[in-house]
Amino acid sequence: MRSVLCAFTGNTRLVGFPEQVITDRSGSVASFAALSEQVFGTIVQRFMAKPLNVRFHYGHPDVWDLVWIKGNGGVSKASRQLHLSEDIFGGINLVLRGGRVKYLGFMMVGKAREVSFDGTNQFNFKISSGNGMQLISRDFHRMAKRLDLCRMLSFFQSSAGIFFAEFLLFASLAAFVVCKLMIAMLHIETFFSEGDAFDSVGFHEEVGLEMLYPSQWMIQASLVMAWPSMLEGWLDGGLVKVRIARFPNPAERLPPLFD
Numbered sequence: 622m623r624s625v626l627c628a629f630t631g632n633t634r635l636v637g638f639p640e641q642v643i644t645d646r647s648g649s650v651a652s653f654a655a656l657s658e659q660v661f662g663t664i665v666q667r668f669m670a671k672p673l674n675v676r677f678h679y680g681h682p683d684v685w686d687l688v689w690i691k692g693n694g695g696v697s698k699a700s701r702q703l704h705l706s707e708d709i710f711g712g713i714n715l716v717l718r719g720g721r722v723k724y725l726g727f728m729m730v731g732k733a734r735e736v737s738f739d740g741t742n743q744f745n746f747k748i749s750s751g752n753g754m755q756l757i758s759r760d761f762h763r764m765a766k767r768l769d770l771c772r773m774l775s776f777f778q779s780s781a782g783i784f785f786a787e788f789l790l791f792a793s794l795a796a797f798v799v800c801k802l803m804i805a806m807l808h809i810e811t812f813f814s815e816g817d818a819f820d821s822v823g824f825h826e827e828v829g830l831e832m833l834y835p836s837q838w839m840i841q842a843s844l845v846m847a848w849p850s851m852l853e854g855w856l857d858g859g860l861v862k863v864r865i866a867r868f869p870n871p872a873e874r875l876p877p878l879f880d
Contacts (some may be wrong), residue, residue, distance in 0.1 A: 622728075624725075624727065624728075625638065625684055625725060625728055626684070628723050628725060629686060631721065632719055632720055632721040633686075633720070633721045633722075633723050634685065634686040634689050634690065634715050634720035634721060634722075635678060635683055635684070635685055635686070635712065635715055635720065635721075635722045635723070636683060636684045636722075636723045636724075636725060637666065637670075637676065637678070637681060637683040637684075637722065637723070637724045637725070638681075638682070638683070638724070638725045638726065638727075638728040638729060638730070639659075639662040639663045639666070639681075639726065639729050639730075640658075640662050640681050640682055640729060640730045640731065640732045641659060641662075641729050641730070641731050641732065642654070642655035642658050642659065642731075642732055642733070642734060643731045643732065643733055644733045644734060644736045647736040648736060650736060650737065650738050650741055651736035651741075654734070654736070654741050654744075656850045657850075658734075659850070659853065660849045660850050660853050661679075662681060663726070663853050663857070664849060664852065664853045664856065665849070666679070666724055667724060667726065669724075669775075669779055670722070670723070670724035671724070673772070673775040673779070674772060674775075675772060675775045675776045675779050676712075676722055676724055676779075677709050677711075677712025677713055677715070677716065677722060678696075678708050678709060678711050678712030678715070678722070679708055679709060679712075680706075680708040681730075682730045682732075686720075689720070690711075690715070693714070693715075693718050693720075694714060695711075696708070696711035697711070698710050698711075702754070703754050703757070703758060704754070704758070705747065705750055705751040705754050706747075706748070706751030706752065706754070706755060709751075709755065709780070710755075710758070710760055713760045713761070713764050714760065716764070717760070717763060717764060717767070749784055752780050752781040752784060753781065755780055755781060756780075756781050761780075764776065765777075
């Protein structure tokens, strides 16, 4: 803790560090939620702090400069509906008032949270609703006016933009499946006697169920959300830890079947 306090130099008013969810062994839902929380609290926030410089406060056990923040409005906001995610507004107001946020990786705090499916769903509902309310707040408007283009785009992607990106991801996956299904049902490949429109995917041959949803697409769609946790495990504990300690435990639950 002494090393964390030494980080308060210059205009630094908030020092953040990661946290570890200790209820990850309470079931499949708890394990997936803990992995998601660990990825967001480590590799994502590390990248948000540097080089993007858009890391604020996200309800984690960050250390505030109490004297400074009490003289600048505190960390709470007035409206319970608009400021549903009051933690990020505290970080935004800190930056608007000339403060600076640092992120350290040498300290970690354990945290327990609701591990049921309903509790995890309600938490995600709160996060998504809070991000929607942030877009209509004056704090975001004032913050966006003071940022350059690259930092403003990073700021948007770190808040409500991630939900828009996930919508595009799942919508494109659904559109891909529908298009493959229509090609298989209508035999579109038989309408073209020559040309290379379908040569790259082998559609001049008869399309059956084995070509409708190839295995490589299923693997890619299943691993697209697993790469961040695998990369973070590699950075923290090495490749051996990922292969021996992490990968077999989620793999035995067959997550691709439930994506």
